[in-house]
Amino acid sequence: xxxxxxPYAIDVQKLNKRFGDKHVVRDLSLQVARGEIFGFLGPNGSxxxxxxxxxxxxxxxxxxxxxxxxxDIVRESAQIKRNVGYMxxxxxYWDDLTIRENLDFVARIYQMxxxxxxxxxxxxxxxxxxxxxxxxxxxSGGWKQRLALAACMxxxxxxxxxxxxxxxxxxxxRRNFWETLHQxxxxxxxxLVSTHYMDEAERCHKLAYMACGRLLAxxxxxxxxxxxxxxxxxxxxxxxxxLSDRLRGVPxxxxxxxxxxxxxxxxxxxxxxxxxxxxxxxxxxxxIExIExIETxxxxxxxxxxxxxxxxxxxxx
Ligand SMILES: Nc1ncnc2c1ncn2[C@@H]1O[C@H](COP(=O)(O)OP(=O)(O)OP(=O)(O)O)[C@@H](O)[C@H]1O
Numbered sequence: 633x634x635x636x637x638x639p640y641a642i643d644v645q646k647l648n649k650r651f652g653d654k655h656v657v658r659d660l661s662l663q664v665a666r667g668e669i670f671g672f673l674g675p676n677g678s679x680x681x682x683x684x685x686x687x688x689x690x691x692x693x694x695x696x697x698x699x700x701x702x703x704d705i706v707r708e709s710a711q712i713k714r715n716v717g718y719m720x721x722x723x724x725y726w727d728d729l730t731i732r733e734n735l736d737f738v739a740r741i742y743q744m745x746x747x748x749x750x751x752x753x754x755x756x757x758x759x760x761x762x763x764x765x766x767x768x769x770x771x772s773g774g775w776k777q778r779l780a781l782a783a784c785m786x787x788x789x790x791x792x793x794x795x796x797x798x799x800x801x802x803x804x805x806r807r808n809f810w811e812t813l814h815q816x817x818x819x820x821x822x823x824l825v826s827t828h829y830m831d832e833a834e835r836c837h838k839l840a841y842m843a844c845g846r847l848l849a850x851x852x853x854x855x856x857x858x859x860x861x862x863x864x865x866x867x868x869x870x871x872x873x874x875l876s877d878r879l880r881g882v883p884x885x886x887x888x889x890x891x892x893x894x895x896x897x898x899x900x901x902x903x904x905x906x907x908x909x910x911x912x913x914x915x916x917x918x919x920i921e922x923i924e925x926i927e928t929x930x931x932x933x934x935x936x937x938x939x940x941x942x943x944x945x946x947x948x949x
Pocket of ligand 1: 674
């Protein structure tokens with residue numbers, strides 16, 4: 633009888649990694665459950681890629697422990713690599729091969745048995761049959777990205793690590809890609825995916841937000857939003873930049889951020905925030921069309937977390 637599968641696809645505690653004197657990952661503890669889509673967010677250079685590589689045994693942590701698919705991330709990295717699908721930020725394929733040929737090439741490199749069946753199964757499961765015989769170089773970004781996913785799933789991994797898989801892909805293709813991820817998760821495959829897109833963050837079962845190598849928050853989108861207890865007001869009008877200048881630094885106002893044609897003003901002291909907005913907007917001569925209390929969104933919270941973390945660290949990442 634095979635041993636029971638571990639409850640977590642990823643379970644790491646207090647991972648640290650330095651490159652020279654740069655402390656890139658700090659005390660990272662994180663769990664990804666089986667069949668869960670876990671979103672990994674944070675500014676450029678915050679340490680997401682390094683964390684992903686630590687979690688799948690491609691890099692050795694300076695300290696910390698953990699398992700990936702039940703294998704020790706330090707001692708059993710070879711087993712992890714065999715059982716994980718890793719889609720890097722820069723996936724490479726041959727432009728002058730067809731989708732089918734590219735997948736066959738990957739299958740050959742990994743010396744997979746029953747290559748033809750494996751490639752056919754992969755084409756079918758990711759909806760690539762209609763394009764199987766087209767040259768990859770001529771395909772849109774969305775199809776190329778689907779090919780990248782198929783290539784890292786050829787060996788039927790139980791865990792996918794996807795590093796910004798949809799960067800530069802149009803919204804329609806991104807939506808289709810996420811539908812596929814949810815279908816895979818429904819089959820019990822776990823997914824850790826880094827992204828900069830808020831709409832994608834909201835499609836994850838759980839999220840973690842990283843800045844300057846530290847996890848600042850993790851949980852469901854609702855848990856992350858609730859954890860900061862921010863009130864947010866939306867202000868619409870003509871002179872948003874002047875209004876923004878008036879509001880910044882006023883007691884009660886913790887954050888002012890432009891969202892399209894609106895200004896979002898947030899604070900953790902709800903009464904002080906409301907009073908501050910009232911004072912800043914009264915008798916200014918600025919034409920303000922609408923002021924309304926809105927639900928605080930994930931993006932409001934992430935901006936707030938990054939601002940606070942860079943205040944604490946002395947410099948933005
Ligand atoms: N092999 C390396 N040697 C030295 N420094 C490195 C190495 N890999 C990454 N870094 C540095 O570590 C920091 C974190 O990089 P990392 O790629 O993990 O961030 P990221 O959050 O994935 O960024 P992005 O969103 O831009 O992909 C950066 O300052 C980067 O320059």
